Amino acid sequence: MRIPLSVVAIVAGVTVIALAGCTQAAEPVATGEATSDGAFTLYSGRDEALIQPLIDQFEEQSGISVEVRYGNTAELGALLLEEGDATPAQVFLAQDAGALGALANADLFATLPAETTDAVPAGFTSTDDTWVGVTGRARVIAYDSEALSAADVPTSVDAFTDPAWAGKFGIAPTNASFQAFVTAYRVLNGEEAADEWVAAVAANSPVIFDNNRAILAAVNDGVIEAGLINHYYWFALASETGEENMRAQLAYPEAGDAGSIVNVAGAGLLAGAAEDADALEFIDYLVGAEAQQYFVDETFEYPLIDGIDAPAGLPELDSLVNPDLDLADLDTLEDTQALLGKHGLI
The missing domain is CATH 3.40.190.10 (Periplasmic binding protein-like II)
Structure with a gap:
């Protein structure tokens, strides 16, 4: 029995395969000379029902307006590849580390400040500061x-x-x-x-x-x-x-x-937004105590910072982590999609 596959998802898969041909270039680095216009655009691979209440909370507290485009992670990753430097997005919130790593390999992300990525333990974030883990699943x-x-x-x-x-x-x-x-x-x-x-x-x-x-x-x-x-x-x-x-x-x-x-949802700062203070503030908010508690209470995911307890009933996070797996190695999605396509699963 097969439930019909989304055409968009298939196109997304084909587009991500194009990563293999991307050329490498130096990534922009946030220097701390950030500017603010009080707004930024977010591409969210997380469901609107889960994330919009948190975005509303951020907007109310910060005064920053967030324009959100929702879609599945593969769809938005493909869109970002297509848009390239012309993308209106400043932040990409993704469902998994593999998608983030694939986009980092395509040089679509700026390097995040160390104080942002250091909020999350090594093993649950990127090894090169191109994206930061937000929750564990x-x-x-x-x-x-x-x-x-x-x-x-x-x-x-x-x-x-x-x-x-x-x-x-x-x-x-x-x-x-x-x-x-x-x-x-x-x-x-x-x-x-x-x-x-x-x-x-x-x-x-x-x-x-x-x-x-x-x-x-x-x-x-x-x-x-x-x-x-x-x-x-x-x-x-x-x-x-x-x-x-x-x-x-x-x-x-x-x-x-x-x-x-244990995979992670995470966020990356698009290369063209390296000095966007509003976008950086939102990413910092995601790895702050208030947002981390929200994820525990509302989405039942593992928090990734100290001082926030996991949802009741979950095993200890450390008991589930595979020590032989580096999440940074989950960046070859194009090879996985080719494998699944080879055997008729996509």
Whole structure:
């Protein structure tokens, strides 16, 4: 069963593949001689329902007006590549580190001030200060607790290549978080192993969805037995319906498995906005205590700064981090998209 793929997402994937041909140039560096006109433009790969309340809060407190263009991360990344230096965007808020790294490789970002990137621990932000991590999100397996016991749920994503799972699990191949996960699989296990995994999964008749939320809904309704998602979708739905009413439950792949990764949402400052004080103030706000608490309370993601507790019920962040994975290595999205396309998943 296949839910139709978005044409825009496919175009986005093709455009990002063009990164391989981009030439390298020196990135602008914020010198501290910033100027303000009281407004900036944000491209947000995060959902409007999640982010707009935080933007409203920032506008009220700062007096800065934010013009927002919403879309999925792949779509907006492709648009930024197309617009190049002519983009009206000053800030890109992305769903995952892979998209940010790919755009950094295309020299679309300015280098952020050290005081901005230093707010977030190494390992959850860029290694070259081109973007900063904002929140952490764990990859998990959502499963139908009426069809499976906890002991029945795989501890490794490799299990989904078993014919016993044919037609029973869901994935979202055009979604940025799934593509980042496959990129991590390639980095951790090698290209040959990743090719074999994607080929086997594709041959196992997975149910294809456009996003994590749709996968979770299908599990919760008993349509499929399991699906690969980010953790916070479950917590958001449980907050609406009550945990006691959740048929879907979560399992965390074993530490070290390619399925057990902690990715980040993050923000980059576009090269043409290197000295834009308003854009810089917004990025600093995202890694400040108020916004970090907002993400905990409203989106159920892991905060990335000291002094803010993670949402109740989540494992310790350190227990999920794969020490062999550097998020900076998730920047080869074009190779992942080519791999998924090779096996007919996008």
